[in-house]
Amino acid sequence: MMRAFDYVSAATKAEAIHLLGTRWEDTAVLAGGSDLLALMKDDVVAPKRLVNIKGIKELKRVASGREGLRIGALTTLDELADNKSLQTDYPALADALLEVASPQIRNMATLGGNLCQRPRCWYFRSGFGLLPKNGSDKDLVSEGENRYHAILGNNGPAKFVSPSTIAPVLIAYGAKIRIEGPDGKREIPLENFYRIPNTDIEREHDLRSNEIVTEILIPSPQYVRAAHYEIRQKEAFDWPLAVAAVAMKMSGSRALSARIVMGHVAPIPWRSAEAEQAVAGNLISENSASRAGDVAVKKATPLSQNAYKVQLGRVAVKRAILKAAYGSAT
Numbered sequence: 001m002m003r004a005f006d007y008v009s010a011a012t013k014a015e016a017i018h019l020l021g022t023r024w025e026d027t028a029v030l031a032g033g034s035d036l037l038a039l040m041k042d043d044v045v046a047p048k049r050l051v052n053i054k055g056i057k058e059l060k061r062v063a064s065g066r067e068g069l070r071i072g073a074l075t076t077l078d079e080l081a082d083n084k085s086l087q088t089d090y091p092a093l094a095d096a097l098l099e100v101a102s103p104q105i106r107n108m109a110t111l112g113g114n115l116c117q118r119p120r121c122w123y124f125r126s127g128f129g130l131l132p133k134n135g136s137d138k139d140l141v142s143e144g145e146n147r148y149h150a151i152l153g154n155n156g157p158a159k160f161v162s163p164s165t166i167a168p169v170l171i172a173y174g175a176k177i178r179i180e181g182p183d184g185k186r187e188i189p190l191e192n193f194y195r196i197p198n199t200d201i202e203r204e205h206d207l208r209s210n211e212i213v214t215e216i217l218i219p220s221p222q223y224v225r226a227a228h229y230e231i232r233q234k235e236a237f238d239w240p241l242a243v244a245a246v247a248m249k250m251s252g253s254r255a256l257s258a259r260i261v262m263g264h265v266a267p268i269p270w271r272s273a274e275a276e277q278a279v280a281g282n283l284i285s286e287n288s289a290s291r292a293g294d295v296a297v298k299k300a301t302p303l304s305q306n307a308y309k310v311q312l313g314r315v316a317v318k319r320a321i322l323k324a325a326y327g328s329a330t
Contacts, residue, residue: 002040006049012056013180013214019051020181020210024203027051029212031074032109035117044118044127059112059214064089068219073112073212077101077166080111090218092226092245092324096169099230112213114166115177115193116205119267120239121149121160131157131200147305148241151313153266154301158196161264162204167194168263169228169245171271175218181211190216191261194268204267223249227323231312240264242309244296244316246324248279253325255279260321262296265313272296275317284325293318 010016021027028036028047031054039045053059059074064085071080080086081097101109118124123132123140132140141149141159149159167190175190193206207213226247230240243263249256258279262270275296282288293314300310322328 003043003046005040005047007052008049009052009055013058013212016051016053016056016212017181017210019049020212021049022210024209026209029053031113032076033113034105034109035113039118039125042125042127044125053212062086066220068217068221071111071216071218073214073216074110077106077109077111077114078103081106089221090173090226092169092228092247093166093173093218096166096228096230096245099228100165111166111216114164115170115190115216116207116213117163119160119204120163124160129200130160130197130204133157142303145305146303147308148239149303149306150266151297151300151302151306151309152262152270153196153268154303156196156198158198158204158267159303160204160267162194162266162268163239163264164269165230165240165243165263168243168261168269169226170216170218171261171269172226172245172247172259173218173221173224174247174259175216177213178215178217179207179211180214181208185214187217191269191271196267221247225250225324227320229316229320229323231316242312242316244313244320246317246320248284248321248324250284250325253283253285255282255284255325258321260292260296260317262313262317265297265300265309272317274298279321284321286322289318289321289325292321 027049030050030052059072061072063070087094171191177190178187228245231242232238245261248258258276260272260275275292278292278295296317297310297313
């Protein structure tokens with residue numbers, strides 16, 4: 001049963017920020033609500049106040065220009081997927097948007113909400129916390145069911161996987177995220193927005209309780225070939241087991257530079273510098289893409305039940321590279 005809470009609506013960004021509290025348990029931002037309301041119904045989170053920001057019109061704009069694409073945080077995933085400019089200039093993002101959820105969810109879920117959604121870890125969703133431990137302070141994930149958990153970046157207490165399927169492709173494109181709070185505006189690379197918490201009082205996002213995400217900025221895709229590749233247990237809507245997003249600047253069949261980001265394999269979208277180095281300066285072929293896939297998971301430390309994810313991550317990277325270079329994953 002959902003606990004009682006206050007409900008207020010904000011008409012402007014300044015009003016929304018003023019209504020937010022200094023602690024996470026004080027307030028929560030309500031945008032699409034597809035994740036937050038589920039967490040509240042399951043009593044995983046219990047904010048004392050919901051601040052509805054759906055009426056802030058300036059957060060719903062999508063504008064393209066020479067510098068790239070500016071997307072308001074309240075733009076729904078369905079609106080983005082239908083945007084002609086995005087389909088033409090950022091086809092990998094368009095692919096990811098169509099795969100991210102069911103049509104019903106895409107019609108409600110916002111871009112900002114997707115990037116800020118909480119982990120799908122069943123321990124967290126069952127109320128055991130972000131870094132779940134049992135009564136004797138033992139790590140529940142390492143000791144228990146962990147087949148869908150992290151294989152990279154999991155050396156600390158955080159074993160969940162970052163849930164956003166869109167974040168890896170946005171990071172591959174070099175996107176930035178704009179945030180506003182009582183201390184003003186700040187803009188950071190999206191890859192720096194995600195954090196691996198080491199204590200229970202830390203969050204997995206670089207976002208304070210009295211701040212809101214306002215905009216995503218994607219640079220011009222000029223001379224960039226990009227691709228998004230997902231591996232799922234079944235073709236119908238399901239959470240991915242592994243994701244890879246690749247954006248390369250190329251000269252003919254040779255990659256001049258690359259950004260390679262993996263998803264659903266680590267507590268953050270995992271950018272692989274090793275795979276990028278393996279690709280940069282080389283002709284893209286079956287062999288070079290395979291080498292990049294190998295080095296992308298070389299440092300993986302699988303848990304007791306998820307070693308299969310190492311091969312999935314390897315294959316996802318290889319196929320995303322080939323898809324970006326030649327339009328086909330094989």
